[in-house]
Amino acid sequence: MLASSExxxxxxxxxxxxxxxxxxxxGLSMGYIRRVLVxxxxxKRVE
Structure with missing residues (x-):
């Protein structure tokens, strides 16, 4: 057996x-890319 039942x-x-x-x-990476990098x-001005 590879591992105990525990x-x-x-x-x-x-x-x-x-x-x-x-x-x-x-999701965090896509949100950062969409809201900051693009x-x-x-x-455009980034707030």
Missing amino acids: FQWFYWIAPILVLSFLAIVA PRYRG
């Missing part, structure tokens, strides 16, 4: 945690 919960929660972390990072290169 740590079996990790095998189903690990992909959920990784995917949610990646989704949060992607207006900066278009010449």
Whole structure:
């Protein structure tokens, strides 16, 4: 057996945690690009 029954919960929660972390990072990155970088290169004033 690869792991004891005490740590079996990790095998189903690990992909959920990784995917949610990646989704949060992607959302924050896209929001930053859309609200800060795009207006900066278009010449609009960034507040």
